[in-house]
Amino acid sequence: MISDESLLEFAKEYGTPLYVYDGDLVVERYRDLFKFIPYDRLKIHYALKANYNPGLLTLLRDAGAGLDTVSPGEVVYALKLGFPRERIIYTANNMTDAEFEQVLAMDVVMNIGSLSRLRKIAKQHPGMKLCLRFNPDVCDGDNEKTMTGGDLTKFGILLESVEEVKALVKEGNLRVIGLHEHTGSGLQHAESVYQSMDNLMAIATPENFPDLEFLDFGGGFKVPYKPEERRVDYVAMGAEIARRFTAFTERYGRRLDMLFEPGKYMVAEAGHLLTEVNTIKCNRTRVIAGCDSGFPQLIRPVLYGAYHQIRNLSNPAGKPVVYDVCGNICETGDRFAEQRELPEIREYDILAVGNAGAYCYSMGGVYNLRPMPGEIVVSGGKVVSERRKLTTEELAVQILGECSAK
Numbered sequence: 001m002i003s004d005e006s007l008l009e010f011a012k013e014y015g016t017p018l019y020v021y022d023g024d025l026v027v028e029r030y031r032d033l034f035k036f037i038p039y040d041r042l043k044i045h046y047a048l049k050a051n052y053n054p055g056l057l058t059l060l061r062d063a064g065a066g067l068d069t070v071s072p073g074e075v076v077y078a079l080k081l082g083f084p085r086e087r088i089i090y091t092a093n094n095m096t097d098a099e100f101e102q103v104l105a106m107d108v109v110m111n112i113g114s115l116s117r118l119r120k121i122a123k124q125h126p127g128m129k130l131c132l133r134f135n136p137d138v139c140d141g142d143n144e145k146t147m148t149g150g151d152l153t154k155f156g157i158l159l160e161s162v163e164e165v166k167a168l169v170k171e172g173n174l175r176v177i178g179l180h181e182h183t184g185s186g187l188q189h190a191e192s193v194y195q196s197m198d199n200l201m202a203i204a205t206p207e208n209f210p211d212l213e214f215l216d217f218g219g220g221f222k223v224p225y226k227p228e229e230r231r232v233d234y235v236a237m238g239a240e241i242a243r244r245f246t247a248f249t250e251r252y253g254r255r256l257d258m259l260f261e262p263g264k265y266m267v268a269e270a271g272h273l274l275t276e277v278n279t280i281k282c283n284r285t286r287v288i289a290g291c292d293s294g295f296p297q298l299i300r301p302v303l304y305g306a307y308h309q310i311r312n313l314s315n316p317a318g319k320p321v322v323y324d325v326c327g328n329i330c331e332t333g334d335r336f337a338e339q340r341e342l343p344e345i346r347e348y349d350i351l352a353v354g355n356a357g358a359y360c361y362s363m364g365g366v367y368n369l370r371p372m373p374g375e376i377v378v379s380g381g382k383v384v385s386e387r388r389k390l391t392t393e394e395l396a397v398q399i400l401g402e403c404s405a406k
Contacts, residue, residue, distance in 0.1 A: 001022065001025070002020060002022050002272070002378055004311070004313050004316070004352070006378075007020060007272060007274060007313055007350075007352055008313050008314070008350055010274065010376060010383075011274045011276070011313075011350045014374055014376060014386075015374070015389070016274050016275050016276040016292055016293070016350065016373075017273060017274060017275045017276075017291075017292055017293035017297060017373035017374075017389075018273070018274045018373050018374050018375070018376065018389075019053075019271060019272070019273055019274075019356065019360070019361050019373050019374070019375040019376070020271070020272045020274060020375075020376055020378065021051075021053060021055070021056055021267070021270050021271050021272075021357055021375065021376070021377045021378065022270040022271075022378055022379075023055065023056055023059045023270070023377045023378060023379035023384060023385075024378075024379050024380065025269065025270040026056055026059060026060065026266055026267050026270045026357075027059050027060065027063050029265060029266045029267075029269075029270070030044060030046070030060060030063055030065055030266055031063070032234070033238075033260065033262070033265075035235075035238075036234040036235055036237070036238030037238035037241050037242050037258075037260075038238065038239065038242045039241075039242040039245060039246065039258050041255060041256065041257045041258060042257075042258050042259075042260075043066055043214070043257050043258070043259045043260075044065055044066065044259075044260055044261075044262065045065070045066035045067055045068040045087070045088075045089055045216075045259055045260070045261045046060055046065045046066070046067055046068065046261070046262065046263065046266055047067075047068045047219055047261050047262060047263030047264075048067050048068060048069050048070070048074050048077070048078065048263075049068075049069075049070055049074065049263065049359075049362060050263025050264055050266070050267055050268075050357075050358040050359055050362060051263070051267045051271070051357055051358055051359075051360075051361065051362050052074070052077065052362055053361070053375055053377060053385070053387065054081060054385065054387075055375075055376075055377030055384060055385025055386075055387075056267065056270075056377055056385075057078075057081050057083075058081065058082075058385070059377075059379060060266075061081060061082060061083055065087070066083070066087035066088065066089070066259075067083055067087065067088050067089070068089055068091055068219075068261035068263075069088055069089065069090050069091070069108075070090075070091055070092055070093075071092065071099075072099050072102045072103050072106075075088060075090055075103055075106050075108055076106070079106065085106070085107055085108050088108040088109070089108065089109045089110075089111055089131065089216070089259075089261075090103050090108050090109065090110045090111060091111035091113070091133060091180065091261075092110075092111075092113075093113055093114075093154060093155055094114075094154070095117070097120075100117070100120075104125070109129070109130070109131055109177070109178070110130050110131065111130070111131040111132070111133050111178070111180050111216070112130055112131065112132055112133065113132075113133035113155060113156050113157060113180075114157065115157060115161060115164060115165070115168070118132070118157075118165065118168050118169075119168060121172060121174065122168045122169070122171045122172025122174060123172065125172070126172045126173050126174070127172070127173050127174070127175070128172070128174055128175070129174075129175045129177055130174060130175070130176060130177070130178075131176070131177060131178035131179065131180055131214075131216065132157060132165065132176055132178070132179055132180065133155065133156045133157065133179075133180040133181065133182075134156050134157050134158070134159055134162075134179060134180070134181050134199075134200060134203070135153065135155060135156030135157065135158055135159065135181070136156070136159075136181040136182075136183050136195075136196035136199045136200060137158075137159055137199055138183050138192050138195050138196045138199065155182065156180075156181065156182075159199060159200075159202075159203060162203050162208060166208060175211050176209045176211060176212065177211055177212060177213040177214070178212065178213060178214045178215065178216055178259075179200055179203070179204050179209065179212065179215050179216070180200075180215070180216040180217075180218065180259075181196050181197075181199070181200045181216070181217060181218055182217075182218030182219065182220065182261075183196045183218060183220055190232070190236075190237050190240070193217075193220075193237065193241065194240060194241075194244060196217065196218075197217055197241065197244055197245070198244070200215060200217070201215065201244075201245075201248045204248070204252065205251075205252070206252060206253055212252070212256055213256060213257060214256050214257035214258065214259050215245070215248075215256060215257075215258060215259065216259035216260070216261065217241075217258070217259065217260055218260065218261055219260060219261045219262040219263055219264070219265065220262075220264075221234070221260075221262050221264070221265035222264075222265070223264060223265055223268050223269055223355070225268075225306065225307050225308065225309070225355050226307050226309075227309065241258075245258050263358055263359070264358040264359065266358075267357035267358045268355045268356075268357045268358035268359075269354075269355055269357065270357040271355065271356040271357025271358070271360060271361075272352045272353065272354060272356055273293060273297070273298050273352070273353040273356040273360065273373065274313075274350055274351070274352055274353075275291040275292055275293040275350070275351050275353065276291060276292050276348060276349070276350055276351075277289050277290065277291045277292075277345055277346070277347055277348065277349045277350075277351060278290060278291065278292055278347060278348070279347065280345065280346070280347055286324050286339075287321060287322065287323050287324070288323065288324045288326050289323045289324070289325050289326065289342075289345045289351075290326050290327075290328065291325065291326070291327060291328065291336075291351060292328055293327055293328065293336075293373065294327025294328045294329035294334050294367075294368070294370065295327055295329055295331065295333070295334045295335075295336075296329060296364055296365045296366065296367040296368070296370070296372075297327075297360075297361070297364050297370075297372060297373055298336065298353060298356060298360045298361075298364070299360075299363050299364065300359060300360065300363075301335065301336055301337070302333055302334070302335070303363075307337075308336065308337070308353050308354055308355055308356065309353075309354035309355065310325060310336065310337055310340060310342060310351055310352070310353055310354070311342075311351065311352045311354065312342055312343045312344075312345055312349055312350075312351055313349070313350045313351065313352050314346070314348075314349035314350050315343050315344055315345070315346060315349055316343055317343060318343035318344030318345070318346075319343070319344045320341050320342070320343060320344075321341070321342065321343075321344050321345070322339055322340065322341050322342075323337070323339075323340055323341075323342055323345060324337070324338050324339065324340075325337040325340060325342075325351065328368075328370065329367060329368050329370070330368055336353055361373070361375060366395060369392070369395060369396070369399075370392075371389055371390040371391070371392060371394070371395045372389065372390070373389055374386070374387060374388055374389035375387040
């Protein structure tokens with residue numbers, strides 16, 4: 001755990017805005033999953049899209065984690081970071097023919113989620129080894145935009161299409177080594193996890209898919225964001241997951257690998273965004289605390305209405321005041337928090353936005369031509385990785401260098 005005092009020191013040394021990640025907590029979360037889910041052939045493939053910081057990925061690589069990747073760029077990135085090919089799964093949606101061929105040449109397991117792509121594979125790549133993604137027909141998640149099961153999602157092949165899938169597999173002499181489902185992010189109900197598993201396992205029979213080596217049940221493990229949210233009892237959930245999967249393997253006739261691909265669970269709570277307040281403004285009914293970061297650098301509150309805890313590191317014992325915590329982007333909706341009670345904020349105070357390790361930096365951009373924050377990874381009580389923030393001059397030169405006159 002990184003202390004508030006250390007966070008203040010990092011803000012002073014590296015400047016703000018700054019992302020700080022607790023690398024030890026990320027590895028701990030990874031290892032916890034093996035304690036929670038008592039199945040001896042469990043494999044964890046971290047969802048790279050959640051946070052692609054190379055320092056964190058190096059720690060996870062060395063701990064033995066695999067990766068769930070969703071673009072050719074992520075596959076290239078993973079290989080350059082030294083992840084073995086056999087620990088990488090590629091799960092894309094709406095991929096182009098060129099992207100398919102690019103990833104195929106990199107020799108990682110591909111997870112196919114549409115009948116359209118499966119038809120092309122059967123005709124053009126007979127005998128290919130692959131995994132199939134099915135829609136679990138279960139809707140759950142912490143936001144309607146992060147639910148990946150059910151009728152309204154673009155993800156996965158419908159369970160009812162299994163006979164058509166089998167015909168295409170036979171036509172192309174394809175070898176299906178895995179089946180996959182993903183229900184959503186921030187799952188609210190344990191029963192959703194179990195039902196999604198059951199729905200996938202129901203079609204995973206030797207008659208349908210005789211060559212299975214694994215089933216992948218996606219991610220979506222919830223972490224608390226709001227103070228009143230309780231932490232999920234993952235010990236109880238893990239025991240039930242293991243029980244159901246063990247019973248499935250007995251029906252299937254042999255033991256298979258069980259895969260999960262968590263992202264938020266592993267990295268969300270390990271991240272902090274440090275930002276300095278530069279403006280205090282009273283607008284009749286509201287007090288606004290303006291800071292030196294903005295929504296392109298942590299977009300979840302604007303995109304999902306997500307709640308992130310905010311701490312005043314500089315004045316933690318200050319008198320409670322209700323604030324709108326706003327960023328420096330030219331948009332009215334650029335807020336990290338609205339009408340939030342916090343210890344009195346003064347200009348030049350340092351705020352820490354919590355749970356900033358997942359889908360924050362990785363979803364960022366340079367709107368208003370403001371460079372993304374720097375990043376540091378802390379492990380063993382010291383900074384083990386630093387990613388420097390570009391200067392405004394460097395950002396401008398980079399963009400202009402990518403353009404050429406015609």
